[in-house]
Amino acid sequence: MNIIKKFSLGLLISLFLTISANADKIRIGTEGAYPPWNSKDASGKLIGFEVELAWTLCRYIGQQCEIVEQDWDGMIPALIMRKFDAIMAGMSITAERQKAISFSQGYADEVASLAVMKGSDLEGIDTSEGINLTKKTGAVKKDLKTLTSALAGKTVCTQTATIHQNFLESGDVGKINVRTYKTQDEVNLDLTSGRCDVALAAAVAFTDYAEKSGKPVVLVGPTFSGGAFGNGVGVGIRKDDTELLNAFNRAIDKARKNGDISRIATKWFGFDASM
């Protein structure tokens, strides 16, 4: 009996120690399935632009960090339920998300693009090179009209709960047949299998996949920014956690000034995606 008592007391103490040891660690949630933003190497270790940037920001904040993996579709609920304290997962700052959580200033920006398999009839689509949806000028409207007629009757695939899904369902390109997937990997698989006629995601997600898999995936149409595509990618933080929000904002300032963000971005994207 005495041994059991001692043993359970020891267990309680060690449990308490691990909890309190974790308490001053900042836990950062990421998806680990959206290269080059964040992904995993062959041994299962988290790598990518945001993983490396997270370690850098933590050094500036001066606190220990832990990077936690979380499926994309449960990312914001997991943050709210305190499974971790911050999101760094290629998450664009949008008004819809800001209803639920706060965002730090943006640290990087990406453009979205449509992609098809080589030989698709969408390949020759005639639009300008890039459109910004914040200002719907005549040229933007004309491009959206071209896209509307080009995408009619096509199956358009994208990852669930993303800015890309929001855009496809916004009505800007008419009423189209949208199919959503849990991960970008699955979107890529079904684009190559031919179940998807065309897919929408960050342009780098397609170029990265085309390069690594050797599959003939090509970008078509304009690159998209602004409007439903948000204002860059930032760190997502719980609304009541203003102290951590300020800490991240200061760390991003420092990292930007010292050129860390551009250096890491160039390493992973092949171009400077920092902002």
Add this chain to the structure above:
Amino acid sequence: MDLDLMITSFPKLLNATLITLKLLSVSLVLGLFLGLFFAILRLNKNSFINKFAYGYSYIFRGTPLLVQIFIIYFGLGQIESLRSSFLWVALKEPYWCAIIAFALNTGAYTSEILRSAFQTIKPGFIEAGKSLGIQSKIIFYKIQVPIAIRQSLPAYGNEIILMLKGTSLASTVTLMDLTGVAKYIISTTFKPVEVFIVAGGIYLFITFIIHNVIKYLEKKYSY
């Protein structure tokens, strides 16, 4: 608790329940035929036929349903020669991929349920038929099959309920079933607890109905 969200998401989820029920009923009907077919093969005295049927049920009962769906949906989709064959007409659609996976899975379990039901029929029933001069084919369809179905009702009711919950995996291959729509609502409201409680309640209600129908049938066909 956001009660408003629970109320507004209810009709959307109810609408998605139709797809869940469609998936369930189509795969159960196909699975019942598959199960009966393979149960009869299992009773065959030819050891090759017997082993083939055993292999089928062994593979589909021994691997997770999720893995089976992924192999049929994402795996087969990567085979180039398959994509240019007539099979692609069905395999291109997530709906049919899910139906194929569910039917093969429930078919494997059903074949085991029916086989054991056939094997527990007392020889006296068959001998009684034989002594009346009834052909053995007719004994099989008029005596053995009805008794086996009655015997397997409790276990089969369980299988229907397991399959109902299995259909929630259809959302992993882009189908908007009850779970799929629940996840979609969560992705815009970021409130998983409320939406999953409503979705869970709908599943529970369907289970309640299935359970009672099976109980009624058991009583009706008891002897």
